[in-house]
Amino acid sequence: xxxxxxxxxxxxxxxxxxxxxxxxxxxxxxxxxxxxxxxxxxxxxxxxxxxxxxxxxxxxxxxxxxxxxxxxxxxxxxxxxxxxxxxxxxxxxxxxxxxxxxxxxxxxxxxxxxxxxxxxxxxxxxxxxxxxxxxxxxxxxxxxxxxxxxxxxxxxxxxxxxxxxxxxxxxxxxxxxxx
Amino acid sequence: xxxxxxxxxxxxxxxxxxxxxxxxxxxxxxxxxxxxxxxxxxxxxxxxxxxxxxxxxxxxxxxxxxxxxxxxxxxxxxxxxxxxxxxxxxxxxxxxxxxxxxxxxxxxxxxxxxxxxxxxxxxxxxxxxxxxxxxxxxxxxxxxxxxxxxxxxxxxxxx
Numbered sequence: 001x002x003x004x005x006x007x008x009x010x011x012x013x014x015x016x017x018x019x020x021x022x023x024x025x026x027x028x029x030x031x032x033x034x035x036x037x038x039x040x041x042x043x044x045x046x047x048x049x050x051x052x053x054x055x056x057x058x059x060x061x062x063x064x065x066x067x068x069x070x071x072x073x074x075x076x077x078x079x080x081x082x083x084x085x086x087x088x089x090x091x092x093x094x095x096x097x098x099x100x101x102x103x104x105x106x107x108x109x110x111x112x113x114x115x116x117x118x119x120x121x122x123x124x125x126x127x128x129x130x131x132x133x134x135x136x137x138x139x140x141x142x143x144x145x146x147x148x149x150x151x152x153x154x155x156x157x158x159x160x161x162x163x164x165x166x167x168x169x170x171x172x173x174x175x176x177x178x179x
Numbered sequence: 180x181x182x183x184x185x186x187x188x189x190x191x192x193x194x195x196x197x198x199x200x201x202x203x204x205x206x207x208x209x210x211x212x213x214x215x216x217x218x219x220x221x222x223x224x225x226x227x228x229x230x231x232x233x234x235x236x237x238x239x240x241x242x243x244x245x246x247x248x249x250x251x252x253x254x255x256x257x258x259x260x261x262x263x264x265x266x267x268x269x270x271x272x273x274x275x276x277x278x279x280x281x282x283x284x285x286x287x288x289x290x291x292x293x294x295x296x297x298x299x300x301x302x303x304x305x306x307x308x309x310x311x312x313x314x315x316x317x318x319x320x321x322x323x324x325x326x327x328x329x330x331x332x333x334x335x336x337x338x
Binding site for chain 2: 006007008009010013014016017020027030031032034035036038039042044045046047048049050051052053054055057058059089090091092093096097099100113116117120121123126128129130131132133134136137138141142145146149153156157160161165168169172
């Protein structure tokens, strides 16, 4: 039963589709054609995007980059934070353990915030997919606005956090209380 | 057109990667397949749902609930859905695109996309475990507000 759970929505919708055929043949046919074209369209763009996801995951040397993201890292640290976040794949909560490693390695706090921000909404594979589904201008505008927004927000949040607040977080991870 | 560029990009990187390190390339492909496999059931489910709902629903209904004229209230509605739900982008974007062609407003969809990716209500307790509640509340709060600004700019640019 557990194995079929991910397909629950698909199965329910397909049942509804079949029922619709009995109620209104023409509408049912239209639904079938639209569904088919949606699925084919998606299957056409997904393979290259997922290949890129796999390659990025294997080739980006995350831990090596973290050395250049410390307190005095300036603009290079900032750029690397954006890149590390953007050259990723997966949901935001997958970034938390990586951010924890960054804290242990002494990465500047605002850079961690930028990394999280870039991961959440500027990921390159997601951006490519956004172009194919929502359009080039939509995706590019959103990416650029996000870049500015994420940097500004990291500065603001960094200011709102006292040194004591930050030390508390760094101490938490130094002690290995979170893994 | 863009699809072709995408394929050329992926294949070139793949060949380059294969020439440099076969083992790593195999690992990358396995990761790619795993990620694809994980997303597939939900993606197929949502794609069929889009096919059904957007064919049966008239654009009039979508426009009435999520159209340009719903203004800030439509944006608050979609932003709350984005902030609360935990849908992978690969599943949500086709849905957002279909709603857009079905008559939803660009700002209403843009605020949904940004809140969905940046704000995590369900994962907030996990985030707080790593960074404490202060960071979690500040990050999500600012991200929520920022999503509206981003949406307004996107709406102005794409007008």
